[in-house]
Amino acid sequence: xxxxxxxxxxxxxxxxxxxxxxxxxxxxxxxxxxxxxxxxxxxxxxxxxxxxxxxxxxxxxxxxxxxxxxxxxxxxxxxxxxxxxxxxxxxxxxxxxxxxxxxxxxxxxxxxxxxxxxxxxxxxxxxxxxxxxxxxxxxxxxxxxxxxxxxxxxxxxxxxxxxxxxxxxxxxxxxxxxxxxxxxxxxxxxxxxxxxxxxxxxxxxxxxxxxxxxxxxxxxxxxxxxxxxxxxxxxxxxxxxxxxxxxxxxxxxxxxxxxxxxxxxxxxxxxxxxxxxxxxxxxxxxxxxxxxxxxxxxxxxxxxxxxxxxxxxxxxxxxxxxxxxxxxxxxxxxxxxxx
Amino acid sequence: xxxxxxxxxxxxxxxxxxxxxxxxxxxxxxxxxxxxxxxxxxxxxxxxxxxxxxxxxxxxxxxxxxxxxxxxxxxxxxxxxxxxxxxxxxxxxxxxxxxxxxxxxxxxxxxxxxxxxxxxxxxxxxxxxxxxxxxxxxxxxxxxxxxxxxxxxxxxxxxxxxxxxxxxxxxxxxxxxxxxxxxxxxxxxxxxxxxxxxxxxxxxxxxxxxxxxxxxxxxxxxxxxxxxxxxxxxxxxxxxxxxxxxxxxxxxxxxxxxxxxxxxxxxxxxxxxxxxxxxxxxxxxxxxxxxxxxxxxxxxxxxxxxxxxxxxxxxxxxxxxxxxxxxxxxxxxxxxxxxxxxxxxxxxxxxxxxxxxxxxxxxxxxxxxxxxxxxxxxxxxxxxxxxxxxxxxxxxxxxxxxxxxxxxxxxxxxxxxxxxxxxxxx
Numbered sequence: 001x002x003x004x005x006x007x008x009x010x011x012x013x014x015x016x017x018x019x020x021x022x023x024x025x026x027x028x029x030x031x032x033x034x035x036x037x038x039x040x041x042x043x044x045x046x047x048x049x050x051x052x053x054x055x056x057x058x059x060x061x062x063x064x065x066x067x068x069x070x071x072x073x074x075x076x077x078x079x080x081x082x083x084x085x086x087x088x089x090x091x092x093x094x095x096x097x098x099x100x101x102x103x104x105x106x107x108x109x110x111x112x113x114x115x116x117x118x119x120x121x122x123x124x125x126x127x128x129x130x131x132x133x134x135x136x137x138x139x140x141x142x143x144x145x146x147x148x149x150x151x152x153x154x155x156x157x158x159x160x161x162x163x164x165x166x167x168x169x170x171x172x173x174x175x176x177x178x179x180x181x182x183x184x185x186x187x188x189x190x191x192x193x194x195x196x197x198x199x200x201x202x203x204x205x206x207x208x209x210x211x212x213x214x215x216x217x218x219x220x221x222x223x224x225x226x227x228x229x230x231x232x233x234x235x236x237x238x239x240x241x242x243x244x245x246x247x248x249x250x251x252x253x254x255x256x257x258x259x260x261x262x263x264x265x266x267x268x269x270x271x272x273x274x275x276x277x278x279x280x281x282x283x284x285x286x287x288x289x290x291x292x293x294x295x296x297x298x299x300x301x302x303x304x305x306x307x308x309x310x311x312x313x314x315x316x317x318x319x320x321x322x323x324x325x326x327x328x329x330x331x332x333x334x335x336x337x338x339x
Numbered sequence: 340x341x342x343x344x345x346x347x348x349x350x351x352x353x354x355x356x357x358x359x360x361x362x363x364x365x366x367x368x369x370x371x372x373x374x375x376x377x378x379x380x381x382x383x384x385x386x387x388x389x390x391x392x393x394x395x396x397x398x399x400x401x402x403x404x405x406x407x408x409x410x411x412x413x414x415x416x417x418x419x420x421x422x423x424x425x426x427x428x429x430x431x432x433x434x435x436x437x438x439x440x441x442x443x444x445x446x447x448x449x450x451x452x453x454x455x456x457x458x459x460x461x462x463x464x465x466x467x468x469x470x471x472x473x474x475x476x477x478x479x480x481x482x483x484x485x486x487x488x489x490x491x492x493x494x495x496x497x498x499x500x501x502x503x504x505x506x507x508x509x510x511x512x513x514x515x516x517x518x519x520x521x522x523x524x525x526x527x528x529x530x531x532x533x534x535x536x537x538x539x540x541x542x543x544x545x546x547x548x549x550x551x552x553x554x555x556x557x558x559x560x561x562x563x564x565x566x567x568x569x570x571x572x573x574x575x576x577x578x579x580x581x582x583x584x585x586x587x588x589x590x591x592x593x594x595x596x597x598x599x600x601x602x603x604x605x606x607x608x609x610x611x612x613x614x615x616x617x618x619x620x621x622x623x624x625x626x627x628x629x630x631x632x633x634x635x636x637x638x639x640x641x642x643x644x645x646x647x648x649x650x651x652x653x654x655x656x657x658x659x660x661x662x663x664x665x666x667x668x669x670x671x672x673x674x675x676x677x678x679x680x681x682x683x684x685x686x687x688x689x690x691x692x693x694x695x696x697x698x699x700x701x702x703x704x705x706x707x708x709x710x711x712x713x714x715x716x717x718x719x720x721x722x723x724x725x726x727x728x729x730x731x732x733x734x735x736x737x738x739x740x741x742x743x744x745x746x747x748x749x750x751x752x753x754x755x756x757x758x759x760x761x762x763x764x765x
Contacts, residue, residue, distance in 0.1 A: 001543075006543040006544060007543075007544065009543060010539055010540055010543040010544055013536070013539045014536045014539065014540070017532040017535050017536050017539075018532055018533075018536060020532065021528050021529045021531075021532035021533075024525065024528050025515065025522075025525045025528070025529060028519050028522050028524070028525045029518050029519055029522075029525075032518070032519040032520075032521075032522065069520070105391070107513065107516060107517040107520065108513070108517050109510055109513060109514050109517065110510070110513070110611055110614075111513040111516070111517070111610065112607060112608065112610060112611070113610065129603065129607030129608075129609070130609075131599055131609040131610065132390070132609070132610060133390055133391050151390055152592075152596070152609075192723055193719075195718065262455070262456050262457045263456075308521045308523060308524075309520065309521035
């Protein structure tokens with residue numbers, strides 16, 4: 001090929017490739033717009049004051065169509081019934097009777113991440129900037145403490161490696177800061193390794209005590225946190241994203257049962273009195289911080305393999321005696337609001 | 340675009356380049372820059388959204404990501420030496436670079452069908468391997484397409500285009516996800532298209548230079564590739580200095596974390612701090628490359644580390660506001676602009692023609708490995724002594740290291756600025 005011909009061939013191929021990619025992109029944008037304008041694939045109602053304050057399960061609605069990504073709720077008594085769709089978009093959400101914490105990807109050409117605390121009327125009380133993609137969030141049952149975890153992300157130049165940031169604040173304004181500033185005790189001695197990471201806080205009825213995950217050197221621990229002493233004490237190995245039962249007797253967490261470098265998480269429940277751990281008969285890989293429906297049932301999300309960005313909430317009994325049941329279709333990040 | 344003049348006379352190569360405006364370098368260097376820009380758009384767009392894709396679309400955790408990232412950097416450094424060596428042995432820098440770029444493009448195809456975490460990690464690893472293979476030969480091509488008086492500028496132009504790609508990629512990816520929040524496949528398709536166009540441009544429009552054969556044809560001594568070619572005392576001195584400064588170059592991520600912990604502004608914009616650094620990098624790349632040609636590359640290389648020192652200073656001073664944060668990003672960008680391409684130019688200058696790919700790759704490997712050591716070591720310091728103290732220790736050590744580097748590099752200054760200034764005056 002002579003130089004001129006090479007230039008022409010390169011030009012044509014470039015146009016074809018970039019044109020093809022653009023055409024595909026435009027088709028996808030049009031399809032997405034069409035899905036947004038389409039009616040929701042599930043039965044929905046607008047949120048009204050009486051549904052907003054009743055005992056309910058709040059979650060992120062992932063049903064395609066109108067209302068996608070908005071915080072929605074269903075009555076506890078009728079989880080598969082018509083869902084009440086609100087106006088607040090969140091990627092991860094947690095609600096109590098009086099407060100909502102909403103972790104969000106603020107999309108745009110410059111994409112940023114934030115955590116917003118709202119009261120029950122939907123008024124913004126506080127906003128935090130997050131260093132990366134939202135992960136977990138919780139509010140204590142008495143609505144006095146809030147915790148959230150985000151990944152620290154960025155492109156190649158900014159990569160430090162896998163890192164999470166987990167912060168705890170009291171809702172009256174006291175910041176307890178990043179858990180990395182707490183003292184981590186493993187087998188009684190402080191662990192100061194460089195690769196320590198913390199995530200997935202769950203609050204107990206005692207506002208000084210919480211549980212979370214600590215990780216270092218490829219190991220994870222369930223840790224018991226003390227806010228006043230600013231300590232985290234490892235109480236069990238191989239346990240992530242703990243969630244304590246409403247009566248404080250059990251902790252459910254995801255347990256990595258994989259023997260290879262790729263994690264595979266099952267749900268396990270630890271009886272805090274007897275110390276007995278039960279691994280539940282869920283065959284899927286569960287990467288979520290579970291939520292307690294009551295003292296015997298837990299809820300968790302599983303992504304749908306057939307549709308990116310869609311997921312379902314499942315329930316399973318902690319006795320391990322029954323298989324999982326589909327609880328709320330097209331939903332993610334459930335929180336049980338007991339009114 | 341195809342260089343039409345006698346290939347044996349590499350001294351004339353830059354004459355083929357456009358001689359107007361900013362780009363007074365060989366058109367081949369510009370073409371290689373565009374190839375790198377497209378490839379960086381491809382890689383960085385995927386890298387920026389991968390954590391989100393893995394966590395929200397695949398529903399997996401990024402737990403092992405950091406470890407694998409570190410492992411990849413180590414492997415990439417070793418592959419880099421291999422790529423340089425094969426390129427010099429075969430005397431085919433273009434086609435070895437092509438293999439590296441093609442490998443990264445093929446990885447993007449797999450991304451469209453991969454579903455598990457292991458598959459994603461494999462894609463990232465293959466992408467990194469491709470990067471390792473291509474860097475040495477590509478920089479050898481840039482050297483072959485330059486003359487001593489514009490080598491710094493050539494690398495400056497290349498790195499400018501390369502960094503534009505690194506800044507555009509993530510923004511493009513987030514723009515797509517803004518338009519279609521679940522449009523990961525669109526990002527992957529665009530990424531693949533950009534990588535494929537880069538490979539096509541490289542394959543069709545970049546001449547197949549044979550540096551060693553050209554040297555022999557020019558009547559100079561036969562130059563079969565030998566490791567001994569890499570024993571030029573100037574190259575060894577450069578590698579010692581680069582390694583010494585490299586072990587004190589902690590990852591940018593740590594600097595961003597320090598900034599983020601100090602001001603709300605930096606916390607809010609944390610995901611974009613690297614864009615600020617990249618913008619500064621591409622703005623300074625050409626001016627600092629030209630400066631290197633004029634006052635001596637080794638001076639600019641060491642001077643770049645002074646900018647790094649100041650950047651660390653900005654990150655640690657207690658009275659940090661938005662101005663300090665932005666100044667810190669500008670200084671980090673200046674550091675990369677003064678060292679990244681300039682190191683390749685220096686290594687190319689100190690290696691005989693026909694061995695440049697290995698020489699450049701060796702110097703870059705020293706830097707990559709020493710920075711890996713730096714980041715690991717600094718991580719330990721960070722947690723043992725706290726952020727501020729750890730940074731102050733690094734700053735103190737860097738002051739000493741820069742002093743030592745100035746002394747070690749002094750003998751190289753004469754050969755560093757080989758530029759006949761008349762060319763620049765034109």
